[in-house]
Amino acid sequence: MAPRIGQMSRFNITALALGMAFLYLPIVILVIYSFNDSRLVTVWGGWSLRWYHEFFNDRAMLDAAWMSLRVAALSATIATLLGTLAAVGLVRGERFRGRALFSGMLYAPLVMPEVISGLSLLLLFVALNAERGFWTVTIAHTTLTMCFVTVVVQSRLASIDRSLEEAAMDLGCDPVQAFLRVTLPLIVPSIVAGWMLAFTLSLDDVVIASFTTGPGSATLPIRIYSEVRLGVKPGINAISTMVIALISVVIVIASLASKLSGSQGKSAAPL
Amino acid sequence: MSARRIFAQPARYAAIAPYLWMVLFFLVPFGFVLKISLSQTAIAQPPYVPVFDFAEGWTAIKEAFAQLSFDNFKLLTSDSLYISSYLRSIVVAVTSTLILLLIGYPIAYGMARLPQRWQPIAMMLVIVPFWTSFLIRIYAWINILQHDGLLNQVLLALHLVSAPVVWLSTDTAMYIGIVYSYLPFMILPLYATLSKMDASLLEAAADLGASPRQAFWLVTFPLSLPGVGAGALLCFIPIVGEFVIPDLLAGSGSMMIGQTLWLEFFTNKDWPVAAAAAVALLVLLVPPLLLYDRLQRRTLAGGG
Structure with a gap:
C-alpha cells in the first residue's frame, strides 16, 4: 500500500x-x-511585572527603542516604495539593458553576510563624509530590506493575469492607468506584507546597524546585544517579550493581508 | 503593436529609482571595500591611507592607485589567525548545513504528508520564528544553556549528569544556535519541492514492488534534490559570514572570519585588513552564490 x-x-x-x-x-x-x-x-x-517597570524607567533603553522604531518605520516605507518599483520593472519591464545586474544586485543581499554589507556601506559613508546616525542606519536598512520587498511583491505580481490589464487598455485605459486601477489593487496585500517584513528585519538587525551608526545613536538591538554580551539579565527577557509581542501583531496583520489577497502561492523563500 | 509591448516601456522606467539606489548603496560600496583593502593602515581618521580625494582631480587619483598595496592580502595568507578563521568558517558552515539537512528533512517531509488543510498552518508555524527577532532567539538559548540554566536543571533532575555541564562558550552551543536560527531556511525550500511531488509516483513504485523505504530512497529523495540544493545554499552562504551566533555562543578560542573582520574593524581599528577579510570572504562566497542563482533561475523557469 x-x-x-x-x-x-x-x-x-x-x-x-x-x-x-x-x-x-x-x-x-x-x-x-x-x-x-x-x-x-x-x-x-x-x-x-518588575522588569517591565524597570524598562520604562531606563532612559537609555527607551531612547534606543524609539530610535529603532523610527528607523524601522522610515526604512520600511522607503524600501516598500523602491522594492515595489523594482518588482514592477523586473516582472513587467521585459528585457532592458543591465537587467541581469539589476536582479543580481537585488538577490545578493538576501544571502550576503551582514558583516560585508555593513562594512561596505560604512566605507561609503566615510568616503562621503556623512555624519553617522539615524540617516545612515535608515539608508543601510532600506538597501537591505527593499530586496526582500522586491521578492515578495515580485512573486505576487508574476501570478497576476496580464489579460486583465489588456482588457482595461481595450476599454480605453493607458498602460499606467491600467496598472494603477487594475493590477495595483491586486498586489496591495503583498505590498503590505513586504512592508511588515522590512519593518521586522530592520527592528532585528545588529550587525549592519553597528557598522553604520554613530556614537550616541544606538538602536535597540545594539543595546540588547551589548547587555547580552555581559551576561543574562532578567530585564532583557522583558524587552525581548515586548519585541516579540510587537512582531506578533505585525505578523497577524501581514497574514490577514495575504489572506485577503487569496492564495499567495507557495514561495520557496521563507517569506 | 501588442499590449505587452506598450506596457514594457513605462514598467522599465519603474526600475530606474531602485536601480540607481542599488548601484549607489550596494555596488559602489564594494568598490570602496576593494580599494581600502589595498590601502595601508594609518593612525588617522579615517584610519587608512591613501584616501581618495576626488576634488584633487585625476592626477591625485592616479597617485592613489600607485600607492595601492597588497600587503593586507599578504598578511591574510601568512598569518595563521586568518587562515584558521577562514578554514573554521568553512568547517562550521559545512557541518551546520549537514546537521540542518538531517533535522530539516524529516520535518519538511512530515509537513508535506499532513492533510492538505493543515499544511498552510504548519508552514506559517515554520515562518513565524523567521520573523521573530534573531538576536532574541539566540538570547533565549543563552538563558537555557547557562550554568544554572533550564537544560542543566532538567539534566540534573533526571540524574543524567551529576554536575552541571558547561554549555555556553562551546562549539555545541554555537551549533545549537546556528541550527535553531537557520532551520526555517532549510525546511521551506525542502517543503516546497516535497509538497509539489506527484503522489502517484509513489503508488507506481509500490505497484512495482518497492517497499516504502525503497520508494523513498529511489523516488522521493532524488526528486527532492533541487530543494536540498536550495536549502543547503540558503543556509551555507550566510553561515560562512555569521558573526553574532559564534560571538555570543562559541568560546573565544577560535574565530570565524566574520568575527575576525569585526575584531579588526572595531577593536584593532585596522580598516584595511578588515576590508581585505571582507574581500576574501566574498571570494569564498562567489561560487555558492552563482550556483544558487542558477538553481533559482531553473526553478523559476520550471514554473516553480
Whole structure:
C-alpha cells in the first residue's frame, strides 16, 4: 500500500512534533521568565511585572527603542516604495539593458553576510563624509530590506493575469492607468506584507546597524546585544517579550493581508 | 503593436529609482571595500591611507592607485589567525548545513504528508520564528544553556549528569544556535519541492514492488534534490559570514572570519585588513552564490 498525502506514519508525526517544540520552546521559556520576580534568572520567584517597570524607567533603553522604531518605520516605507518599483520593472519591464545586474544586485543581499554589507556601506559613508546616525542606519536598512520587498511583491505580481490589464487598455485605459486601477489593487496585500517584513528585519538587525551608526545613536538591538554580551539579565527577557509581542501583531496583520489577497502561492523563500 | 509591448516601456522606467539606489548603496560600496583593502593602515581618521580625494582631480587619483598595496592580502595568507578563521568558517558552515539537512528533512517531509488543510498552518508555524527577532532567539538559548540554566536543571533532575555541564562558550552551543536560527531556511525550500511531488509516483513504485523505504530512497529523495540544493545554499552562504551566533555562543578560542573582520574593524581599528577579510570572504562566497542563482533561475523557469 503506497503512502498517500494525509496518511502519516509515526515517524512523520514525531519529526513534526519535535521540530515544532524545538522551534517554539525557547521562545516560550523566555516569555515566561520575563514575568519572573527573582533577580536570579534561573530561580522562579513568582509572577511579577518588575522588569517591565524597570524598562520604562531606563532612559537609555527607551531612547534606543524609539530610535529603532523610527528607523524601522522610515526604512520600511522607503524600501516598500523602491522594492515595489523594482518588482514592477523586473516582472513587467521585459528585457532592458543591465537587467541581469539589476536582479543580481537585488538577490545578493538576501544571502550576503551582514558583516560585508555593513562594512561596505560604512566605507561609503566615510568616503562621503556623512555624519553617522539615524540617516545612515535608515539608508543601510532600506538597501537591505527593499530586496526582500522586491521578492515578495515580485512573486505576487508574476501570478497576476496580464489579460486583465489588456482588457482595461481595450476599454480605453493607458498602460499606467491600467496598472494603477487594475493590477495595483491586486498586489496591495503583498505590498503590505513586504512592508511588515522590512519593518521586522530592520527592528532585528545588529550587525549592519553597528557598522553604520554613530556614537550616541544606538538602536535597540545594539543595546540588547551589548547587555547580552555581559551576561543574562532578567530585564532583557522583558524587552525581548515586548519585541516579540510587537512582531506578533505585525505578523497577524501581514497574514490577514495575504489572506485577503487569496492564495499567495507557495514561495520557496521563507517569506 | 501588442499590449505587452506598450506596457514594457513605462514598467522599465519603474526600475530606474531602485536601480540607481542599488548601484549607489550596494555596488559602489564594494568598490570602496576593494580599494581600502589595498590601502595601508594609518593612525588617522579615517584610519587608512591613501584616501581618495576626488576634488584633487585625476592626477591625485592616479597617485592613489600607485600607492595601492597588497600587503593586507599578504598578511591574510601568512598569518595563521586568518587562515584558521577562514578554514573554521568553512568547517562550521559545512557541518551546520549537514546537521540542518538531517533535522530539516524529516520535518519538511512530515509537513508535506499532513492533510492538505493543515499544511498552510504548519508552514506559517515554520515562518513565524523567521520573523521573530534573531538576536532574541539566540538570547533565549543563552538563558537555557547557562550554568544554572533550564537544560542543566532538567539534566540534573533526571540524574543524567551529576554536575552541571558547561554549555555556553562551546562549539555545541554555537551549533545549537546556528541550527535553531537557520532551520526555517532549510525546511521551506525542502517543503516546497516535497509538497509539489506527484503522489502517484509513489503508488507506481509500490505497484512495482518497492517497499516504502525503497520508494523513498529511489523516488522521493532524488526528486527532492533541487530543494536540498536550495536549502543547503540558503543556509551555507550566510553561515560562512555569521558573526553574532559564534560571538555570543562559541568560546573565544577560535574565530570565524566574520568575527575576525569585526575584531579588526572595531577593536584593532585596522580598516584595511578588515576590508581585505571582507574581500576574501566574498571570494569564498562567489561560487555558492552563482550556483544558487542558477538553481533559482531553473526553478523559476520550471514554473516553480
